[in-house]
Amino acid sequence: MADIVLKTEHLCKFFGATKANNDLNLEIPRGAVLGLAGENGSGKSTLASMICGIQKPTSGKMYLNGQEYAPSNPVDANEHHVAMVLQELGVVGPLDPVTNMFLGRTGKFKSGPLVSLSGMKKEAEATFEKWNLTKVPLTGVAGNMSIENRKVLELARALSIDPKFLILDEISQALSHDNRKMLYKFIEHFTSPEVGGTILMVTHDLEEMMEICTHISVLRDGQIIDTRPTSEYSMDELKRLMIGREVSGDYYRADREEMYQQDVVLKVEHLTVPGELNDISFDLHKGEILGVCGLSDGGIHSVGPALFGLSEHRKGNIIYVPANRQLKGPKDMIQTNGAYLSKDRDADGLMLDASIGQNISVPNVRLLTQGPLKFLSPARVNKLANKASVDFEIKSSGLGQVVKSLSGGNKQKVNLSRWLVQDLEYVILDCPTRGVDIGVKAYIYGVMKQMKEKGIAIILISDELPEAMGMSDRLLVMKDHEMAGMLSRTTDFIEDKIIEVML
């Protein structure tokens, strides 16, 4: 390991009393794809943001190509050929994609007092061409692009500065199967000896990390615990190092059998939302976990809003079978003891500025009223919120703590608990383990297993195939907004087979 691109020495970043990075020493060899593994809050993003100049270290030094490196801002980092694709979307919605790509660097394209858009467009296209990126539409406004296309655009933006060192923070999470393949190919090309680039990769998906990265560094409590070539790690060892305790490898279901009661809870017939879903039909049984998976542009995330009744122009029938009741809108689903938890818990689910107790109470107050005047006793509300937070082991300083200040995993626990504290009969979960760390992930799977045992029906919409395969009884595979197949846990759960149906 002679040729070190980036080196950090005793790097520290403190926020008040918190040591986000504490005496962090890291060496990244040229041509490596170094994966940063660590739980939420272990300091991965802090490290990445210091390297690309967004934050400044409290103390310690960084060296780039052997020279001391202290970027004063991201543009300065760019000038050192260091670029980053951020976890949060950094696209300015109302501007067009090309302008977004060169935002802050439009000076280069100046002709007189104006900026040459055609020149920018040409260079943008050249960047896509050069790196073989999936072509995304470069017209219109960036705000109308899908999240996936925006991610590709951001990658292109990072590449347009001709970086030698690239940081990818949770990029693949938003990408579909095809684009992930494109990304992996790109990574291979970028780090090949001809190009000579180096990549620092932050991802929650450990399977992906094991596959793509040449080296892995494990971060815990702001320190590098261990750095080794990937081949020297096993998955279990990696998890153990990250968490600092043993985690059993299979937190998914242990059985391999499609197994649920015969009673149908929901009957979905010809569910159609123009442009989003086309003729979806299925039965959901008591105690069943019905997985929904597919490429991310295949329409899986339209299933939740359509079933719940938030989509406009919905066609088809959704029948709650025990009462033979047509479900026309959200209210019907709630009244038949159903619930829907959207993929985007911060935007669609939680009230971030409100307290844990207030968040838990909102879906439940209708069940707690007394008398014809619908009196709501604060004591009863409090009791319920307390029960939910105890049952779900929400770690907080109390029910009064503001949800915004919770970690991702605990936010998701609040989001789940406020529904699951009710006697639900069925629930639609869209990516319930998105952005939560392994501990909470295992916990959520445990809860799902318990619900299944109690006879609650679950629709599990998932971007992660291992998760969908690991938990579901049957798997509804979607492709191009249509049902491509319904696979059984007993016979069909083989990754290759599922992917074949998806494509």
Next chain:
Amino acid sequence: MKTKKNFPWLTVIPFLILAFMLIIFGIIDGFDKILSVSNLESMFNQGFAIIVAGFGMVFATTMGGTDITHGALLGLAGGFACVAGGASAWLVFPAALIIGIASGALLGTLNAKFRANTFMMSLAIMIAFKALNNLFFAASPAVPPASLSFINNTVFKIIVLIVLFLLVLFVYNYTPYGVYLKGIGENEVAMRHVGINVAKIKIIAFIISGGLCAFAAVFNAVRIGAVDNKVGVSFEMNVMMAMFIGGIPVNGGMKSQLYKIIIGAFTIIILTNGLTLAGADSGLTQLIKGIVLLASVAFTLFLNRKISSSHEQAAVNQKKLDDGTAQAA
């Protein structure tokens, strides 16, 4: 981990401002003058309409809306109530309420069904109502029926105010409706995902806002004795000032509290009254009111920022808590 209980500044500040006003004007004008029975009565009577209409406006603000129809509505509903009172005194309140409710229903429907911005829509309605006020009452002011003058009695008004406060407080704090109303102020999308009919909640909120303003309009009309086109001018601004000086969050949400409108209303009444007693002209009074509003809102924002930075600290503690238990497990 230690949890530091923060002093509830946001709760205390409005009371401090109120006390501060009282002391300042007590010193300037003399406590015996400010606190004389007749002056207290006069202040209560000025504040009554602001508080009653304010109860309504709080509903609109809590869910993140704006209702600036109140000034024009105070005139229009009061005026028509008086006209209806010409036929029978029994029609006075129904006539006013019909106008208030219709105004609220219109505003609510425009906002909830057509997603029209509430500030713009209520501005439009306000302008239209002002035109109607000019049309009907500029030349010939409407006079309330004499048989209704018994409601212009301080004790009666105090009883009405207490009953009304308890009623509105019940809806606001002790029913699911109140929870949803505040929830919409926090995150409207999340309320849809909870299966709540957001449009219905919103329309009802604006109806309450318009209805209570119309209710206040009757008392206002009886107090001043005749409704012309000047009635209610800048009334909505006084109500809003009372809300924000009282410490009701401008964007609504779970931290909104009903009683604060009362504190805010008395603060501005003491301010206005104190300045008048001290002989300040109305222009100067307006200027000082503006400055006080600016200062109190700026101060509230400053405190909020302080609090949210202490939330960051809490987030940091949270992380430690997570890590700590993760290792212990």
